[in-house]
Amino acid sequence: MSFDTIIVGAGTAGCLLANRLSADRGKRVLLLEAGGRDDYHWIHIPVGYLYCIGNPRTDWLYKTEPDAGLNGRSLRYPRGKVLGGCSSINGMIYMRGQSRDYEAWAEAAGDEAWRWGQVLPFFKQHENHWRLDAPAGVSERFKALHGHGGEWRVERQRLRWDVLDAFAEAAQQAGIPASDDFNGGSNEGVGYFEVNQRGGWRWNTAKAFLRPTCLGRPNFELWTGAQVRHLQFDESSGQRRCCGAEVMTPHGLETVRLNPGGELVLAAGAIGSPQILQLSGVGPAELLQRHGIDVVQALDGVGANLQDHLQIRTVFKVQGVKTLNTMANSLWGKARIGLEYALRRSGPMSMAPSQLGAFTRSSAAKVWPDLEYHVQPLSLDAFGEPLHRFNAITASVCNLNPTSRGTVQIRSAGAAVAPAIAPNYLSTEEDRRIAAESLRLTRKILAQPALARYRPEEYKPGPQYQSDEELARLAGDIATTIFHPVGTCKMGRDDDPLAVVDSRLRVRGIAGLRVVDASVMPTITSGNTNSPTLMIAERAAQWLLEARR
Known part of the structure; x- marks a missing residue:
């Protein structure tokens, strides 16, 4: 039950992370998914999103709080509940956003690594664009902007x-x-729009990054139906460090541990990641105390800064x-x-x-x-x-660039209770x-x-x-x-009171813990958010591998 890397969430970011990190056969990787497998046929037929959204088999069935801006209405708030996460139920649109989005991220995080010119190679690294199947006649500019041969297929409709x-x-x-x-x-x-499909079938991140490569590796384990109750921490070394997690599985409660120097990565999305942090005592102190949770690390930004289109x-x-x-x-x-x-x-x-x-x-x-x-x-x-x-x-x-900001906050100390989502x-x-x-x-x-x-x-x-x-x-x-929630564990500079992670996505004040998903975006991208989340995971995978060495 001990691993070098524990990834929480087998969605868009988690599947890519698992693939990249388990490629090092000398390190044990565990991927935890609270939902089930992506074996429902409507996941794979593109129009099947109609039967996946609002379906308890594939969707967490969240709803927003009644919203004054919507004249008191609350909205259905779909989030993927299977391998591939939201890439299994989303609109399949391939969209990076605008270069100005990443320039703003670099300024917010104080790190040149997030500028457009720096992140572009990480978009291209996993891209497999249909126009480059036969590159003759394709402009040099297009070739410089797009990748071919990666796992993430992009096709025309x-x-x-x-x-x-x-x-x-x-x-x-x-x-x-x-x-x-x-x-x-x-x-x-x-x-x-161009879409993430292959030959008329949905192409989700479980197909792209888990099967068959990742699932065949002896150093890799995948648990489905495994919901993290809370993270565990250790301070015996004089530094607060994440050392594992308590996980409710179909076989009962399990404790998974990190090997010395290992890292736990939250990739549970803009709703799941702040919820897990708050349940674990990391978040706004007043909120945690209200629910009887001991404060491990007071971070006001956990669950704040929610943005959506x-x-x-x-x-x-x-x-x-x-x-x-x-x-x-x-x-x-x-x-x-x-x-x-x-x-x-x-x-x-x-x-x-x-x-x-x-x-x-x-x-x-x-x-x-x-x-x-x-x-x-x-x-x-x-x-x-x-x-x-x-x-x-x-x-x-x-x-594309709303100035309204919302929150994600736990309603109780129980992991099974959906958080309050107020956009x-x-x-x-x-x-x-x-x-x-x-x-x-x-x-x-x-x-x-x-x-x-x-x-x-x-x-x-x-x-x-x-x-x-x-x-x-x-x-x-x-x-x-x-369906584009982001920003609830935003990255930022040391002097940003709402920054939850630093520019390398490490949770402030806690060693061995990172957040790698759409929640780290300081501001929402100018378009659909699935592909930027993959880029974030690709960027983070490099840093995680470097930290191992």
């Missing part, structure tokens, strides 16, 4: 829609340039064009969709939740794009509800103003000539709402999370 092509043309008429690569440092433009879902009815609404609302349509996927691994069953993307500015005063669109050839009242019976598209827009969406005047501006920009795009032949008609929120106050309130009524 296997379908197109006339109505989405028209939206892309309308966006260009509204001043948004076309883009064929959102991952070169500035993602400004409109185009189809809130998407405002606008729906427009269209005419004279095919959408998924009418295709999937008949037995014959469903049969055709299923047959196409069975024969070609293409069509709607191969769809990521969003197919077309656009990045632009909410106003001319913005130097960088601060809005992201996810455009879909379908519509529904809410996630999990039936598709509408009329043809429509959904144009969801989110503020505090739209709690700043700037976020409410950008929400209103983004709705106006959406209307501008839909009014362009390229879409006129489909006669778009605003269904949600409705054209009668025009003022900033009305639009901000409507945003609170119809907006929902895009």
Whole structure:
């Protein structure tokens, strides 16, 4: 029961870490996953996210606290509960963010290692980009920005829609340039997203990094159904050090220990990692004392600084064009969709939740794009509800750089009790103003000539709402999370009162303990967060291996 490295969480970061660290056959590595194996068939069929989110087999089923910015609503807050974590249930979109995100991280952390030019090789290290399968004709610039031969497959989508092509043309008429690569440092433009799939199947991190390489190594162990109750610490050497953890397994309570000089790595995500730290006595002293937990290390930032992308879902009815609404609302349509996927691994069953993307500015005063669109050839009242019976598209827009900040806090000293998640969406005047501006920009795009032949008609929120106050309130009524929580164990300088980890992701005041997942981001990236989390893990793996030597 003793190991050189214990990794808590077999999600996006944990699977990559396990692969890299167990490559050293002289060191024993244990990977703990509180959920189960990724053997549910809907995980692997791309459209299966519909059956995984909200499913207790694959989702932790978190909900947010009632939120004033959402007019008192609480939201479903999906987090992956299987090997691969959120990469097993997410939207599969490959997105790095913008170079400015990493320049800001470097400033916040006081470490040049986080600048764009420094992190780019760590994105490329595991990337396997489809365009480089046949590099002839690929530009040298593209080759310099992207990798090939790594474990993380990036492919183009296997379908197109006339109505989405028209939206892309309308966006260009509204001043948004076309883009064929959102991952070169500035993602400004409109185009189809690239996805983490292989041959029409979802490509999660368990497939990429655990099977078959990692699972065949004699120095590697994987435990599923293994929930960490709390971490253990030792001060006999005069320095507070993490020495192991108590883990509830299907066989009962187990204690796992670190060998001398070993490290425990929390990779349980922006909700799980702060929860485990707080349960272990690391966090805001007042919160811990309220729940009868002895304070091991007082760190006010544990569970603070929660950031997320809130998407405002606008729906427009269209005419004279095919959408998924009418295709999937008949037995014959469903049969055709299923047959196409069975024969070609293409069509709607191969769809990521969003197919077309656009990045632009909410106003001319913005130097960088601060809005992201996810455009879909379908519509529904809410996630999990039936598709509408009329043809429509959904144009969801989110503020890439929200100034609102929330919290994740334990409700009790028990690991089985979900924490209180309070994102505090739209709690700043700037976020409410950008929400209103983004709705106006959406209307501008839909009014362009390229879409006129489909006669778009605003269904949600409705054209009668025009003022900033009305639009901000409507945003609170119809907006929902895009599932990108980050920042709850942020890295930062020594003088940052909310910094939980240093620039090398070591927990302050405790040796042998790091956090490696989306929770360490000081600020949220300008786009989807899965791929930046993989980069963080790749970057941290190098430091962990260097520390061993």
